[in-house]
Amino acid sequence: MFTEQKFKIPALKGISAKNIEEHLKLYAGYVKNANFILDKIKELKQDAEKNAYVLGEVNRRFGFEFNGMRNHEVYFKSLEGGASSLGDGELKKAIEMKWGSLNAWLAEFRAIALTRGIGWAMLYYDRASGQLLNAWIDEQHLGQLQNCALILGLDMWEHSFVADYQPSGKKQYIEDFFSNLNWRAPEHNYQVALL
Numbered sequence: 186m187f188t189e190q191k192f193k194i195p196a197l198k199g200i201s202a203k204n205i206e207e208h209l210k211l212y213a214g215y216v217k218n219a220n221f222i223l224d225k226i227k228e229l230k231q232d233a234e235k236n237a238y239v240l241g242e243v244n245r246r247f248g249f250e251f252n253g254m255r256n257h258e259v260y261f262k263s264l265e266g267g268a269s270s271l272g273d274g275e276l277k278k279a280i281e282m283k284w285g286s287l288n289a290w291l292a293e294f295r296a297i298a299l300t301r302g303i304g305w306a307m308l309y310y311d312r313a314s315g316q317l318l319n320a321w322i323d324e325q326h327l328g329q330l331q332n333c334a335l336i337l338g339l340d341m342w343e344h345s346f347v348a349d350y351q352p353s354g355k356k357q358y359i360e361d362f363f364s365n366l367n368w369r370a371p372e373h374n375y376q377v378a379l380l
């Protein structure tokens with residue numbers, strides 16, 4: 186079973202405490218439903234033949250709930266502890282090696298974040314090739330990269346920003362996310378990914 190994590194999110198620039206509170210409820214829903222699906226599968230497989238169609242559909246939804254849970258854990262973790270800039274460490278070196286500079290990476294990542302539709306802008310570490318990759322994920326799970334560690338995730342579902350920014354404020358939300366970001370979190374994720 187999966188356990189709901191608790192996050193201590195300080196006052197943020199642009200993103201209200203109320204929105205964070207509501208967003209955390211949505212995160213709790215992913216944890217609850219990931220657990221619910223595992224329970225449901227256990228129950229349905231007792232008569233797998235009779236329940237084949239329902240079992241298939243329930244199985245299909247597991248990636249949505251599971252990734253919804255994990256994506257939000259990475260997102261909220263990166264907003265804990267107060268904003269800090271990217272330090273002169275391994276992650277900075279890896280970003281500069283791939284994109285030339287932090288600003289060049291940011292430009293690409295921002296553009297990905299503006300992809301139309303609901304989803305996530307992600308920075309991954311591909312263990313197989315030893316390089317960082319930016320990617321857009323539809324919903325919570327469509328396009329997740331196999332065997333890649335999630336280093337940084339920016340939630341671009343409307344629930345993460347519309348209450349504070351209106352739909353037209355998407356760009357400002359992205360800017361504010363980076364103003365609020367504690368880079369210690371992605372730096373830590375990168376260190377863990379390298380182990």
Ligand SMILES: [Fe+2]
Nearest residue numbers: 211340342345
């Ligand atoms: Fe979200």
